[in-house]
Amino acid sequence: MNRIICFLIFATFFSSGLFSQELNQKYHDPSLDKEVLIGYCDLNGLRWGEFRTPMLGTYIEYEGDEKTINKIKDNWQDVKITIVLASWCHDSKEQVPRFLSFLEKTAYDNSNITLIAVNRKKTAEDLDISELNIEKVPTLIFYRNNEELGRIIETPKKSLEKDTWKIIKN
DSSP states (O other): OHHHHHHHHHHHHHHHTSSOOSSSEEEEEEETTEEEEEEEEEEETTSGGGGGGHHHHHHHHOOOOHHHHHHEEEHTEEEEEEEEOOOOOHHHHHHHHHHHHHHTTTTTOOOGGEEEEOOOOOBBBBOOGGGGGSSSSSSEEEETTTTEEEEEEEEEEHHHHHHHHHHHOO
């Protein structure tokens, strides 16, 4: 029950930290013949459609590597994260809820997260994300002082926590 309350609090703060553009837009993808998220989104958008079950299950159940989480807690200074995902993508449905759960455990400042949903062409329709060079989703991009520190692409090599620590520890 406490995890559900934390999730709802996290969702509230996270959604208030995004840009003022319209969030959680849906697009009918003809190749999938279903609606998918497109453009900027927040946790409210991820609780819709196919993402609903992973967000309510995986997010709440994910425990992660506590030792690495504790190392990361004090090293988030000035780190911003862009998460590019696809609401139709298996890896996105698996990794994004885990990553967001992990962020909650590190007391990460949610206003430093940008979530962008893409279609099967890895574009966000009217939102130009070409400079992000997205080839696979999800792609988690870490920045410090507007400089890219590194990425986790599709699935982590070791774990979300260990890969994140390797990227941000410098």
